Amino acid sequence: MPHSLKVRAVAMFEAVQEIAIYIHRFHNLDLFQQGWYQIKITMRWEDDEDVSFGIPARVVQYEARDLGPSSIYGIWRIDDTDNSFSTQPFRIKYARQDIHLCMMISFNLSLGRFEVLPTTAVILKFELMYAPTFENGADLQASLDAYPAAVHEFRIPPKALLGLHSYCPVHFDALHAVLVDVSIHVSLLKAASTAPRNSRNAEFVANKSYDTLDQGLSDAASVKLKAFMIVKALLTAHGILLEELQKLSKAVDQAIDIPEFVSKRNDMKLINSVPQANQFTTEVEISGQRMPQNGLEGADRALDFETAEKLRSLSKRELLNCYHSVGNRLLYLWNIFLKFHRDNKTKILEFLHDAWAKDRKAEWSIWMVYSKVEMPHHYINSGVHRRVSSLWKLPDEPPQTAATRAELHRRSIAQMRINNRSIQDMHIFGDPSSIPIVIVERVMNAPRRTISDNSYLRQGHHLDLRLIRNQWLLIDPKVEFLMSETNEDKTSGDFREMGHRLAQEVISFVRKKMDKASRYGNLGDIRLSFVGHSIGNLIIRTALAESMMEPFLRYLYTYVSVSGPHLGYLYSSNSLFNSGLWLLKKLKGTQCIHQLTFTDDQDIQNTFIYKLCKKTLDHFRHIILLSSPQDGYVPYHSARIELCQAASRDKSKKGRVFLEMLNDCLDQIRANPSEHRVFMRCDVNFDATSYGKNLNSFIGRAAHIEFLESDIFARFIMWSFPELFR
The missing domain is CATH 2.60.40.150 (C2 domain)
Incomplete structure (x- = not known):
């Protein structure tokens, strides 16, 4: 036999x-x-x-x-x-x-x-x-x-x-x-090679059984298939690395001495019979976040049919020689790359950081929904209590509709194909469905202004806003911060007193920074921005209305309002929260609660918030209003400065006064034709399943506090529009 x-x-x-x-x-x-x-x-x-x-x-x-x-x-x-x-x-x-x-x-x-x-x-x-x-x-x-x-x-x-x-x-x-x-x-x-370069890649062993012949031939075919795929992958990796190195060299304006035998593959007869580097990557854009596909499927797409067939036609020994040749060149190029990176570390890091920053809006767009609306005309109330809308419809998305829209988008994330060619932050990509959904409504009034990179001064409102402060620092490390403490434990009094104290604190801070910059001769453009949470927004606006702030109003730049009751609690639909406000007024006589609910004066047109709505917002270059339909502590329409259903049906003096306040606020936000202002409303929808069933989630407090305990929503917004924070 x-x-x-x-x-x-x-x-x-x-x-x-x-x-x-x-x-x-x-x-x-x-x-x-x-x-x-x-x-x-x-x-x-x-x-x-x-x-x-x-x-x-x-x-x-x-x-x-x-x-x-x-x-x-x-x-x-x-x-x-x-x-x-x-x-x-x-x-x-x-x-x-x-x-x-x-x-x-x-x-x-x-x-x-x-x-x-x-x-x-x-x-x-x-x-x-x-x-x-x-x-x-x-x-x-x-x-x-x-x-x-x-x-x-x-x-x-x-x-x-x-x-x-x-x-x-x-x-x-x-x-x-x-x-x-x-x-x-x-x-x-x-x-590292485990066998001599010119050794055979299969050895033949005598066997007395015919049954093993088919298995042996199958093993040989498997070896060649693996060799084919490994060589193809090494060639692709070489092309990626070479192109990346050349791109970095151009970006940092430093020439690289790459030997010809590494940068070109046509100097050997064997390599002439296999694809050149550029044939693998001609249609692939290489950047810090955009990489060509990997794996068998991706490698096949990187090769045209003729090139792939040419590589498949090589014998096992030719593939082995090609494997060693390409592998050695790739290792040599990799070492050149690592040394070049070390020698030009600062410029390369800046280049990679800029590429990363530019990709943030696209990378995080999974959780952001964008829309544009026109700045509305006035909502008119006639003398017989009948309203006529002048091209201004009621909001299409009251809180329930907005929450439903966000929840549907959250469910669709599970079906999305998430970018799988860039490094993924597991704080975000670890559980994509639990990340806040941010619905950005850009209110169109004038083209966005091109912003310079000059440093500016910013004033925050409360220590709890440190997470937003940290994100701002990452965007602009030169920014100076004031985390206001002057009203610490004093937020139950009159808004006028709190605003006066804040104005004094801001002026002292700004003057100190300006004097220091002047002494060193580097006082550039001053930009004074504010961030407020909850009633802190009313304190900020009250401070800006102080006469002592008049010389500084021309420096106002970006205003970020995080769930601020700008229109008060005239139409609050949270009955439990309203009951709590009523108890505070009865038991403690808290002045700011009277002001928030328009009971600080018998004449509603003489109340604090009514008068505040006539000023302060017009001085800011950019305004971002953050709200959440899950936040039961601040009326949804009040945080967004927009019309609500209850006010649209109210024919009393209360309804007319509300419309007047709303129009006054929007008139200030509406830019003149010669100005360029960004006005955005951003709805933040948190993952409510993480709250569980408790009193905080029931009364809407959980989402109100989540604004202070999470920074992912701020990261999305600020890195998607970095020009507003520099």
């Missing part, structure tokens, strides 16, 4: 995923505690939460730190038990402190668990470790190792693993507000 042959595959065509992480700077935005901090990094495949598969491969300290021994302790370390990398511990002493870490750590992830290329994402985990200031020596490291103070994870989808070059800001969480400037760089590389 003749002998048969069995083909046994030898693992030669192997690839490895290398992910380089540049940790540039740790910036303390708003840490509550001084002490020692450390950043710990691990990496794993998404489908295995228990094991860290990323192996630290290389560490480079590319710049000497300018910190003394009192600010930094020990050295960086790699822990073999969990394959983690930890930076040196560093000491945080004050807000807005910078620690320049200047480190690069790269991780290797083996692809041995996959048949060819990765089919699952990579999870990149940053942990913020903390130890009190008094800890030192061995006790310090033990305390740091105890548990993380905060965690921030990112997801690198499979289709981004062939090539990704992106800025990646690490913020941790609202209680540990920092900014770690990080850039992520990903490439597929050839794994």
Whole structure:
């Protein structure tokens, strides 16, 4: 009986995923505690939460730190038990402190668990470790190792693993507000060879059974298919990396000396028979957030039919030689890239950051719905109590309709195809359906103005608005803040008194900053912006009406109103909340409650809010009104400064006065033809399922407080319209 042959595959065509992480700077935005901090990094495949598969491969300290021994302790370390990398511990002493870490750590992830290329994402985990200031020596490291103070994870989808070059800001969480400037760089590389380059990629073993022949031939075909896919992926990765390197070289205006044998593939007879780099990527736009597709499907689309067939026609030995040739060139180019990045770190980081910032509006558009409406004409009330609308209809979306619209959009998110070619922040992409839905209504009045990059002054209202302050700082690090404390524990009195105190506090702050800037000769354009929450908005507007503020009104720039009762509680539909207001008036005689409910004077046209509606809003260049149909503490129409159904049906003096106040406010917001003003209403719809069934959610308080405890909605709005906050 003749002998048969069995083909046994030898693992030669192997690839490895290398992910380089540049940790540039740790910036303390708003840490509550001084002490020692450390950043710990691990990496794993998404489908295995228990094991860290990323192996630290290389560490480079590319710049000497300018910190003394009192600010930094020990050295960086790699822990073999969990394959983690930890930076040196560093000491945080004050807000807005910078620690320049200047480190690069790269991780290797083996692809041995996959048949060819990765089919699952990579999870990149940053942990913020903390130890009190008094800890030192061995006790310090033990305390740091105890548990993380905060965690921030990112997801690198499979289709981004062939090539990704992106800025990646690490913020941790609202209680540990920092900014770690990080850039992520990903490439597929050839794994270390396990066999001589010219060895055969299959060996033949005598076997006495005919039944194994088909299996052997099948194994041989499988080896060639894997070789074909690996070589094709390496060629694509080479093309991505080469184009990215050339783009960065142009962006930072620094030439790169790339040897011809790396930048071109037609210098060898073997490479002449396979596709050139540009044939893989001619139709792919490479940027920090837009990467070509990965995997078998993506690779096939990157090749035209003729090129793919040419590659398929190569023998196994030719594929092996091609694998080594392309793999060596790719590794050489990868090392050039890493060195070029270190040598031009500042300019490259700025370039990647700008690309990241430009992509925010598109990246987060999943949770934002945009619409445009024309600025309405006056709503007229006749002497016989009949209203005639002059091109002004009642709002199409009362609170219930707005909430329903947002909920339908939330449900549709589960059916959306989320961008899978860029790094994903798991604070947002971890559970997309729980993220607030923001409905942006742009009220068209005049073209948006082009805004310069000059610094300006901004005044916030309350310490609880620190999350919005932190986002503003990320957009414009030069901004100066006043977190007003003058009315702390004094918000139950007269709005006039609170406004007077705030005006004094603002003037003192602005003059102090102006005097300091003048002494150093760098007093530029002054922009004074305000952010208020709830009744803080009325305090802000009252302060602006003070005569002492007159010289500063010309500096007013952006006004962000977060759920502010601008039209009072004349038509509040929340009966439980109204009962609470009634009790406060009866039991405590709180003056501001009387003013909010128009009972501070017998004549409604002599009340505080009626008079306030005639001034203050016209001085701002841009106005953003944030509201939520889930917020039962502030009437929906009052926060949005728009008509409500109850007022439209009210033929009494109360109804006429409401329309007069509404028209007065809109007249101030309406820009003159020569002016350019942005006026937006933004509906924020939170995930109500997270509230549960309790009193806060029942009376509508949960959403009112959520404005202070969540910053995702502010991140969406501010990064989508950054020109309004610079």
